Amino acid sequence: MSSTTSDAPYDPDAVVAGDRAAFEALVRHETPRLFRIIKRYVSDDESARGLTQETFLQAYKGLDDFRGDSKLTTWIFGIGINLARSHVRKRRREQPMDEDTMDRLQPQFRMGHYVDSFDPWHPEQSTERNERKQLVRDALDELSDTYREVIILRDLEERSTKETAELLDISRGAVRVRLHRARQALRSLLTQYFSDDTA
Incomplete structure (x- = not known):
């Protein structure tokens, strides 16, 4: 083969x-x-x-x-x-984001509902806007490598979950979990810049 x-x-x-x-x-x-x-x-x-x-x-x-x-x-x-x-x-001069900080950036639930209003945020759409690429890169740099690289491979490079898992030597399930947490963290970091978007 x-x-x-x-x-x-x-x-x-x-x-x-x-x-x-x-x-x-x-x-x-x-x-x-x-x-x-x-x-x-x-x-x-x-x-x-x-x-x-x-x-x-x-x-x-x-x-x-x-x-x-x-x-x-x-x-x-x-x-x-x-x-x-x-x-x-x-x-890297500064310590990347730790797990406690990642947890604080995840959505909060009460009785099965989001505590805050939630609008889906798509990083690939934001990175297409030239004037905002640096904001996204700065936010990515705040993430630890564990989370940053899944965003790079899945959202920016558009690799499949299978290939991402192979490249990082982790399970597909781990890719999905890390990707979800990383997206939520980025959304929390960038909401102040993108919250008025209508696209």
Whole structure:
């Protein structure tokens, strides 16, 4: 069975076997997607380029470790996400949001009803507004990596729950729970800016 999509301009089996030309074709094809994901984590282009290169270098050196449990690209992107996580942890100056704060940002219920009025908020719509992208990014930066990365992969990169689970090495149920909590926290952080929206 193929390790990646059938329309890719490279042979995944040849990549796994160590074929240099096939790996170079993979790098050319997958660099834009990998760069975009890593840049969601680290923000600046220079760091994202360096981490993208390091990802492919580590992947090439570690091809013997690829077990074929997931798509080849999922395995490689997982390496990139781990490198981006480490980079962010080293550079982050302030402590990200803890679980107690996350709990306080969740909706409050009484007798099975929301205590406050609740209007659904869709982060993907907000990020499309150029003048508000920085507000969303600042709010994302307040979340811990545990919650921030599910928003990045599911809402911004539009990955499936299955692929997100594979990339983060967690269950699909954990993806759904984290995504729900992260969305609620972001809604609470951003309501003051978006509460008057009619879109």
